[in-house]
Amino acid sequence: MSSPHPAVQATTAQPLHNIHAIGIGRTGAAYVEALLRTGEIEDLLASPGTSFAALLIDIGDDDIQVPDDYARSMKARLKSRGIPEERFHYESVSLPVPAKAALGKLPKDAPVPQAGGHIPRAIAKAIFTLNSEAGSGPLDGALQRFADHAATSSLAATAFIAYGLAGGTGSGMAIDLARAVKGKLPASVQLVGVGQLSHSGDGDYFNSAAQYQALDAVDAALGASTNPLSGFFVVASEQSWQRLTAYTSTGLKEVRQRFKQMVTNRFVADSFMRFAVSAGSTHLLRALQHGRGKCTLFDVAKLSHPGVQVLPGEAGSKWDAVLQQWIGFVPKYSGLADSFKTDYAEVHVHASRNMQVDKIEDALKEVVSSHYLTGGGSGAGASYRSFRNEFFDVLTAYGNVILPGASKSDLSAYAASKASFDKLGATAKTLEMV
Ligand SMILES: Nc1nc2c(ncn2[C@@H]2O[C@H](COP(=O)(O)OP(=O)(O)OP(=O)(O)O)[C@@H](O)[C@H]2O)c(=O)[nH]1
Numbered sequence: 001m002s003s004p005h006p007a008v009q010a011t012t013a014q015p016l017h018n019i020h021a022i023g024i025g026r027t028g029a030a031y032v033e034a035l036l037r038t039g040e041i042e043d044l045l046a047s048p049g050t051s052f053a054a055l056l057i058d059i060g061d062d063d064i065q066v067p068d069d070y071a072r073s074m075k076a077r078l079k080s081r082g083i084p085e086e087r088f089h090y091e092s093v094s095l096p097v098p099a100k101a102a103l104g105k106l107p108k109d110a111p112v113p114q115a116g117g118h119i120p121r122a123i124a125k126a127i128f129t130l131n132s133e134a135g136s137g138p139l140d141g142a143l144q145r146f147a148d149h150a151a152t153s154s155l156a157a158t159a160f161i162a163y164g165l166a167g168g169t170g171s172g173m174a175i176d177l178a179r180a181v182k183g184k185l186p187a188s189v190q191l192v193g194v195g196q197l198s199h200s201g202d203g204d205y206f207n208s209a210a211q212y213q214a215l216d217a218v219d220a221a222l223g224a225s226t227n228p229l230s231g232f233f234v235v236a237s238e239q240s241w242q243r244l245t246a247y248t249s250t251g252l253k254e255v256r257q258r259f260k261q262m263v264t265n266r267f268v269a270d271s272f273m274r275f276a277v278s279a280g281s282t283h284l285l286r287a288l289q290h291g292r293g294k295c296t297l298f299d300v301a302k303l304s305h306p307g308v309q310v311l312p313g314e315a316g317s318k319w320d321a322v323l324q325q326w327i328g329f330v331p332k333y334s335g336l337a338d339s340f341k342t343d344y345a346e347v348h349v350h351a352s353r354n355m356q357v358d359k360i361e362d363a364l365k366e367v368v369s370s371h372y373l374t375g376g377g378s379g380a381g382a383s384y385r386s387f388r389n390e391f392f393d394v395l396t397a398y399g400n401v402i403l404p405g406a407s408k409s410d411l412s413a414y415a416a417s418k419a420s421f422d423k424l425g426a427t428a429k430t431l432e433m434v
């Protein structure tokens with residue numbers, strides 16, 4: 001699927017910008033997969049001098065196989081379009097869980113987890129260290145090859161490190177990995193973190209203890225003198241989950257739940273990466289300039305889902321009412337505490353041409369400004385920008401709401417995740433605490 005949105009093709013109007021990505025764990029894999037699957041990167045690689053490096057790291061290989069397939073077919077597509085294959089580098093690394101003795105100092109009663117299940121953060125971190133020995137560790141080699149490929153292009157670039165904040169594998173490794181790869185990347189490549197928040201359909205992962213520690217680790221890294229990150233996007237998935245699951249109750253419960261999880265996470269990851277590469281990454285670079293060393297909230301506010309609440313062919317007035325209703329839900333599901341205020345907001349609306357895009361833009365501006373901008377949007381220096389894109393699916397509308405300047409305590413998930421952490425016993429706490 002490739003977006004018909006014309007700005008994507010407008011690569012001659014602005015300097016080219018390369019995008020690279022390292023995904024860790026299941027969520028990280030979805031972000032890398034988004035770049036391999038949606039076609040925008042492929043179009044970018046048609047220009048001489050560009051490059052794209054992708055690296056996937058996980059413990060176990062359950063969540064690596066599908067992106068591996070997409071990488072193989074992307075290589076084939078590049079070949080069929082006559083695009084030099086050497087512009088694209090892809091590698092996936094599946095790490096084993098070693099014997100307990102190899103994992104360093106752990107509490108005596110700590111169970112050794114199974115690859116494929118949740119790996120506590122401390123164990124993920126230990127596995128990272130074990131495989132990162134300079135010159136010989138498999139991760140050290142993979143990071144070096146990733147960086148070497150990024151260095152084959154002299155264009156400015158952004159390399160993402162993407163992962164799920166609520167998991168253990170990605171969140172336990174991400175910051176150490178950021179430091180390790182930063183030391184290998186050329187100065188022309190900035191490193192940017194992307195951490196996805198859990199949502200209320202996530203079962204045990206929802207506001208997990210790991211998420212509390214993960215947010216602490218991001219906060220600490222951004223504040224450190226050795227901060228390797230030029231920005232950090234916290235991606236909120238709750239509204240996409242709510243929009244898919246509200247009013248849908250057919251199907252077998254187990255199957256339905258897994259399917260909805262997959263659809264939500266793919267939608268959110270695709271939306272983020274579509275934003276990151278759009279308009280030659282000029283939107284991404286502008287948003288990062290407003291980051292001010294804090295987190296930038298990226299809320300994928302889904303407003304409609306095909307065939308839910310409104311059916312194809314139903315009157316436009318019904319569409320309008322549903323879109324307005326879900327715009328009103330933005331503050332409820334954004335993941336930001338009510339007290340959060342910032343001086344800049346930008347919103348990217350994606351809707352089909354038969355929806356009333358003006359009305360969507362106006363309502364989003366009203367809701368986002370009044371809730372989050374200093375002085376309700378009229379404060380000194382407060383600014384709001386809106387962009388519209390035509391979406392290929394005529395029954396889907398969503399807005400990416402981008403709000404920079406958030407600290408961990410501005411995220412409602414922080415206190416909720418801390419409450420999960422506080423409930424753990426001493427051993428479990430030690431295992432998530434790094
Ligand atoms: N159920 C489900 N959840 C997903 C999927 N893709 C991403 N997630 C999200 O994954 C988050 C948990 O983090 P993971 O990415 O699974 O964690 P991990 O880095 O693999 O770490 P582990 O806990 O060790 O497996 C949850 O908040 C989910 O929303 C998916 O396809 N299915």
Ligand SMILES: [Mg+2]
Nearest residue numbers: 025026117169
């Ligand atoms: Mg995992």
